[in-house]
Amino acid sequence: MALNAPLAWRFAWREWRGGLSGFRVFIACIALGVFAIAGVGALSASLNEGLSRQARVLLGGDVTFALFQREASADELAFLQSQGEMSRIATLRGMARTAHDDFTLIDIKAVDNHHPLLGTLTLDPPLPLDDILASHNGVFGAAADPVLLARLNLKVGDTVHVGEATFQIRSSLTTEPDKLLGGISIGPRFLISHQGLQATALLQPGALVRWTYRIKLAAPSDAAAEQLIAQAREKFPQAGWEVRSPANASPQLERNVSRFTQFLTLVGLAALLIGGIGVVNAVESHLARRRDVIATFKALGASTTMVFAIYLLQVLMLALVGALIGAALGTLLPYAILAVFGHLLPLPIEPGIYPGTLALALLYGVFAALAFALGPLMRVRDVPAAVLFRAEVAGEGSRRNLRHLLAPAAAVALLAIAAVALAYDRRIAAIFVGVSLAVFVLLRIVARLIMAGAKRLPRPGNALLRLALANIHRPGALTPSVVLSLGLGLAALVTVTQIDANLRQQFTAALPERAPSFYFLDIPSAQSAHFSEFLGGIAPHAKVEVVPMLRGRITAVKGVPAEQLKPASDSEWVLQSDRGISYADAVPPGSKVVAGQWWSADYQGAPLVSLEQKTADGLGIAIGDEITVNVLGRNLTARVANLRSVDWQNLGINFVLVFSPNTFRGAPHTDLATLTADLATPADDANVIKEVAHAFPTVTSVRVRDALKSIGDIVTNLALAIRGASLVTLLSALLVLGGALAAGHRHRVYDAVILKTLGATRRQLIGAYTLEYLLIGATTAFFGVAAGSLAASVIVTRWMNLSFAWYGGNAATVAASALALTIALGLAGTLIALRQKAATVLRRL
Structure with missing residues (x-):
């Protein structure tokens, strides 16, 4: 019989107008998921739009050329100046010290009188920048971050010493238009002139200085920027520029936004x-309540296809309502974030309505609803009218067949394909989909095992326990729904809490055993021996390690330019900018050769390089392959002699690239040193910094705890964002759990009435139901804790490359809370069921 679509729509609409009783959880679940996807998508689109619109301001020009450890040559400088208005910037780290011998690490930024080419510096007081930075009576001026003033107890007008120069702080630096793309800053900003930087004597040969040349074109456009970049690379092929334009102002930031978006979308x-x-x-509960109506439809001649179409249309309408609610709330999320946190965020957010993002979120919502609703709809489709009339006491009477499984499976497959195809990283999305399906299957197996175990247990003598066990495995038991909802929510929550605890331990708790206390940067190589002796004098029982350090940029691997390489996602960072490199005649401490052989101490042949193993795997490099690195404006090709495993977590000195000593003979460079000592108090730390600053004013001291705290603050904020996002998942699990218990309310009412009629007391029934929820919840909690802990372990060790420790207290707290909530929600419904009048219920049977 052909389907009468208008008639099916009319019946569906009439039933739908009767109210949404029982579908509140349905709508809320779809709305929550769609809200998360739409909100994250809208926020990501708003960020990308903001970055795109503000790209020139954030970049500081139309094109930037950056060099490390060397300034542009005369020819290079002349070429850049001929292309438009140019601004020259130098950035490095140094130490600021007051007349009272207070010290702190600072992030120095030396600028010329063209800075900033775009955007506006916000200064307090708002004086002209030239006046602020000028030299008066041999004292240079500076604009300082307010954090520096607070840290050293200074005010505008006070003086500080940096290197061998004295600076007067003439203004407070409130905002910088280009700060966002400057990377992580360990110390507060200290803005000075190039003449002031020269006076500090920090510009030693090989010092870790980043020189940036910003060009403002007369007629800015993407084509003009690309033409300039091509000309610069053709004219100076070995310059080793790190080039940025508005089209790729900050690839790392854009990648991070995309990855975080993908995580939150997942x-x-x-x-x-x-x-x-x-x-x-919700669908099963609704169809159970509508059995009489369905039976009447069929008795009056409605085909199974017509009945199926009526209720499928209802489900699709409800799914669309939930998805529209979620999409609307998600669209408002960037506006809400900007209104509440806009003054705190350094990121440019441009809220708007993005149709593609909304369409994707709606698609996910409707497909998810369809995938999960088709199962119960397909089963009711084949139930005869006679069974429906007596189903109140006889069960559903429909057996699942292949047709019942194929349609839901096809919808789930489409949802999975969409999730993978539209993801930023398809590999991670495919893993997520696979793990999700595996967890669903495992939870179904766990539910079956719980039911089978309860059925096969010896018949207990205690009546309450006997009733509780029977409720666990009887037809229509709540066990599958409770296990699925509680298990998924608990596993997700345990995963987040374990990751959070491990990140906090890594970055905010105690340092690793025998970790360095200090790093010392920019030690002139000619003074290394004297510096080591000096450290031995002020900390006689400390361990001092000194290694040479240069900066280099990988430009080619096996003859293939770096821009054409397709590295693994966890190795992309190696190609994104300059990397610290070194040379050594022996295997560095903390490293272990896992492939190939280390060169001899007196090796004098062609350049050789040792590469960290995971990086080599990500770049597809093997022993004997060649890698080209640009160092100090010169391309240098070396053959890979060996691969090393590196213990990064001990915080010692180690590098991805370590070359044979003869490679850089005669190249200007500075040394890097660590001091590992048991300095018990902050006063001991301060004494080391003070002594080094007085004896070696051009050496930068970095206290490891301060560096970790800066990174830890970022990680803590990220963990808070992840935790907040994961609350959506937890709320969904709670809604589902409540919905599952509500769906079983009708059975609970009949059970309670029959048992009360047979003599069971209210107290006995409450005890039996409490035992039932306790047994199901405890078993599920065990699985959820195990699954969540395993997932957290894999993420922390495989994806974050950190060590993992299991925090049983956190897991136990989460499990106990989930168990208490399960019992509370279950008993809330049970108490309602126990208040039902027996006569009213019995008359319906």
Whole structure:
């Protein structure tokens, strides 16, 4: 019989107008998942739009050329100046010290009188920059970050010493238009002139200085910027420029935004998947309540296709309502964030309505609802009218067949394909989809095992326990729904809490055993021996390690330019900028050769290089391959002699690239040193910094704890964002759990009435149901803790490359809370069921 679509739509609409009772959880689950996906997508699009619109301001020009450890040559400088208005900037780290011998690490930025080419510096007081930085009576001027003033207890007008020069702080530096793309700053900003930088004597040969040349074109355009970049590379092929234009102002930032967007989108998908169980419960509960209506439809001649179409249309309408609610709320998220946190965020957000993002979120929502609703709809489709009339006491009477499984499986497959195809990193998305399916299957198996175990256990003598066990495995038991919803939510929450605890331990807790206390940068190589002796004098029982350090940029691997390489995602960072490199005649401490052979101490042949193993794997490099690195404006090709495993977590000196000593003979460079000592108090730390600053004013001291704290603050904020996003998943799990218990309310009412009629007391029934929820919840909690801990371990060790420690207290707290919530929600519904009048219920049977 052909489907009468208008008639099916009319019946569906009439039933739908009767109210949404029982579908609140359905709508909420879909809305939450879609809200997460739409909100994250809208926020990401707003960020990308802001970065695109502000790219020239953030970049500081139309094109930037950066060099490390060397200034542009005369020819290079003349070429750049001929292309438009140019601004020259030098950035490096140094130490600021007051007349009272207070010290702190600072981030020095030396600028010329063209700075900034674009955007506006906000200064307090707002004086002309030339006046602020000028030299008066041999004292140079500076603009300082307010953090520096607070840290050293200074005010505008006070003086500080940097290197061998004295600076007067003439203004407070409130905002910089180009600060966002400057990377992580360990110390506060200290803005000075190039003449002031020269006076500090920090510009030693090989010092770790980054020189940036910003060009403002007369007629800016993407084509003009690309033409300039091509000309510069053709004219100076070995310059080793790091070139940026508005089209790729900050590839790392854009990648991070995309990856974080993907992570949060996966959180939204997880919420949708968990909410899918709520969809199943809501649809089954609704169809159970409509059995009389369905039976009447069929008795009056409606075909199974017509009945299926009526309720499928209802589900699609409800899914669309939930998805539209979620999409609307998601669209408002960037506006809300900007209104509440806009003054705190350094990122440029341009809120707007992005149709592609909204369409994708709606697609996910409707497909998720369809995938999970088709199962119960397909089963009711084949149930005869006679069974429906007596199904209140006889069960559903429909057996699952292949047709019942194929349609939902096809919808799930489409949802999975969409999730993978539209992801930033398809490998991670495919892993997520595979793990999600595996977890669903495992939880179904766990539910079956719980039911089978309860059924096969010896019959207990205690009546309450006997009733609780029977409720766990009886037909229509809540066990599958509770296990799925509680297990997924608990596993997700344990995963987040374990990752959070490990990140906090890594970056905010105690340092690794025998970790360095200090790093010392920019030690003139001619003074290395004297510097080591000096450290031995002020810290006689300390361990001092000194190594040469240069900066180099990988330009080619096996003859293939770096721009054409396709590295693994965890090795991309090696190609993005200059890297610290060194040379050594022996295997560095903390490294172990895992392939190939180390060169002899007196090796004098062609350049050789040792590469960190994971990086080599990510770049597809093997022993004997060649790698080209640009150092100090010269391309140098070396053959890979060996691969090393590196213990990065001990915080010692180590490098991805370590060359044979003869490679850089005669090249200007500075040394890097570490001091490992048991300095018990902050006063001991301060004494080391003070003594080094007085004896070696051009050497920069970095206290490891301060550096870790700066990184730890970033990690803590990231963990808070992840935790907040994961609350969506947890809320979905709670909704599903509540919905599952509500879906079983009708059975609870009949059970309670029959048992009360047979003599069971209210107290006995509450005890039996409490035992039931306790047994199901405890078993599920065990699985959720195990699965979440395993997932956290894999993420921390494989993706974050950190060591993993299991925090049983956190896991136990999460499990106990989830268990208490399960019992509380279950008993809340049970108490309602126990208040039902027996006569009213019995008359319906």
